[in-house]
């Protein structure tokens with residue numbers, strides 16, 4: 573499978589979903605526009621961990637339709653957003669204009685981010701919630717993050733937990749069964765699934781995806797190998813979408829938790845790291 577192939581396949585999937593996501597009540601775009609103090613649920617969840625971002629030069633990698641990017645801008649960071657989906661960026665730019673925010677959205681591949689955005693110019697790299705699984709190599713991603721940051725700059729990452737991505741879903745019983753790789757593999761997991769992770773009536777045509785898992789140790793090691801020091805790593809029993817169909821309940825703030833013994837499984841994590 574050549575590199576171009578996975579990018580082309582995945583981009584078609586995202587291009588089609590971006591407008592439906594922007595129109596979905598779950599992304600709450602209208603709430604963000606109507607209330608100039610509102611934050612996305614994802615950024616609000618991590619506010620206690622985020623620290624002061626005001627005045628920071630920040631970049632949001634894989635920014636999608638820009639709801640988290642706008643939230644960081646509202647907290648005072650001077651934000652850029654990067655994504656390879658032109659339709660996603662069109663939604664992000666419209667949101668920024670409607671919200672009166674000055675955000676620079678750049679179209680491109682994550683692995684090309686340093687060429688597109690410059691080396692060492694950022695105080696903050698923010699990313700996550702369904703971002704890393706689209707990338708075949710976590711070591712190359714960590715190098716991009718480190719190269720974007722100035723010394724002393726920091727990474728803030730909230731992601732679905734790699735154990736979550738190993739599960740056999742959906743199931744008709746309430747068991748948690750591991751079927752998919754935990755560690756990074758050369759070959760992608762190839763899925764052909766309609767639908768998406770937010771409420772929408774849109775019927776999609778481009779449903780094939782190529783994704784990769786990356787173990788928590790692989791992610792931490794990749795960052796350590798690229799001059800990053802880990803300053804925080806917290807595993808959570810909730811995740812900001814219904815990740816295990818039929819087995820999760822809303823717990824407020826857009827988060828979902830396993831109904832039965834949520835202490836069995838970390839389903840997301842927040843990682844913080846600083847470039848030395």
Ligand SMILES: C[S@@+](CC[C@H](N)C(=O)[O-])C[C@H]1O[C@@H](n2cnc3c(N)ncnc32)[C@H](O)[C@@H]1O
Pocket residue numbers: 579582583586634635636637638639640654655656657660680681682683700701702703706707
């Ligand atoms: C699940 S979304 C990120 C979600 C984001 N946390 C949010 O909810 O707004 C994943 C994003 O990654 C982007 N993406 C996937 N692979 C990419 C790549 N190789 N380079 C740049 N963007 C990519 C997709 O276009 C999509 O917008």
